[in-house]
Amino acid sequence: MAWDPERYERWFDTPEGQFALERETQLLQSMLAGWPRRKHKLLEIGCGTGLFLEMLYEMGFDITGIDSSPEMIMAARKRFKNRAELHLGNGELMPFADNEFDYAFLWTVLEFTEDPAAMLAEAARVAEKGLLIGFLNKNSLYYTMNVKGSGGTLDKGNWHTWCEVQDMIKEATGFRPTMARSVLPGPTQTWSKNVIAKKLNSCLCPPSVGAFTAVRVDFTNMKPLNPLFAWKAEPEMG
Numbered sequence: 001m002a003w004d005p006e007r008y009e010r011w012f013d014t015p016e017g018q019f020a021l022e023r024e025t026q027l028l029q030s031m032l033a034g035w036p037r038r039k040h041k042l043l044e045i046g047c048g049t050g051l052f053l054e055m056l057y058e059m060g061f062d063i064t065g066i067d068s069s070p071e072m073i074m075a076a077r078k079r080f081k082n083r084a085e086l087h088l089g090n091g092e093l094m095p096f097a098d099n100e101f102d103y104a105f106l107w108t109v110l111e112f113t114e115d116p117a118a119m120l121a122e123a124a125r126v127a128e129k130g131l132l133i134g135f136l137n138k139n140s141l142y143y144t145m146n147v148k149g150s151g152g153t154l155d156k157g158n159w160h161t162w163c164e165v166q167d168m169i170k171e172a173t174g175f176r177p178t179m180a181r182s183v184l185p186g187p188t189q190t191w192s193k194n195v196i197a198k199k200l201n202s203c204l205c206p207p208s209v210g211a212f213t214a215v216r217v218d219f220t221n222m223k224p225l226n227p228l229f230a231w232k233a234e235p236e237m238g
Contacts, residue, residue: 005049005075012051019191023183023201024134024212025055028107030181030204031132031214037061040102045091045123046109050076050084056105057084064101066091092118099128107134108212110165111157120172124219131173131217135160137182142211145187162208169217178218182210 011017037060044053047065049072057063057080064085067073073088080086089095091106092115104127110116123131137143138159147154160168162180169177181204190197207213 005071008072009049009051009075016188016191019193019201020184020212024052026202027181027183027204027212027214028052028055028132028134029059031179031216032059034216034218035103035130040129041100042103042105043096043101043123043126044105044107045094045119046106046113047076047086048072050079050086052105052107053084054079061103066094092122094122094126096126098125100126102129103127103132104130105132107132108136110135110168111154111159116158116160117168117172120168124173124175127219129218129220130178131169131215133165133169133215133217135165135213135215137162137208137211137213138164139208140182140185140211141187142184145189162213165213165215169215173217173219175217175219177215180207180213180215181205182207182213184211185209 012021040061042056042061042063044056044063044065047053047067050065053063053065053076065076066087066089067076068088068090070088073086076086091109091113104123106119106123110119110133113119136154136157136159138161143159149155166177169175183204184191184201185205186197186201190201192198207215
């Protein structure tokens, strides 16, 4: 799917886009609260124009981005100049070594890839300590009332439910989610500065409720469902 970087960025300048961005940022900060940042390497898969990658940079991570769209990578390079390593490539088959990064970050990208399970498996391969995944929730009021049948760019994506994402994570990584939350439980008509609407949409909700859900998967100090998955390289024989 072709993306227009300028159109993508302009949406966040609309009142609804600004409101959604504030809520996603709130969710992002909450989910990252347990991760160390200074001198920790983070890869964003599907970095787009670098909007969220810049937030992660400001939070203290050493950042790298990869995206399959030349237009998006050009926009990200314009944003970052020499502050970040940015690569044009396929997130389902990446040119990075096993455990090359501490963390991998996938934010609204699983909906727009041909094989989300393969992308999750690749993310788990290159990240030693954990993943942070953000996805658009198919069971939300936002999808039902504002996206489904609209014919827009988001309607063309392959949306997932919370149950589906849990299953994908388990199968692709061998780990269960450590924590998950969502934001924006109401449709876009309620994404406003109105006091009642803002209070409703500003809460951190259970993962199956809001329009946007974030899932953290920690690999360190967690027991994998299948212990063999922990061997990302051949174990040494004694």
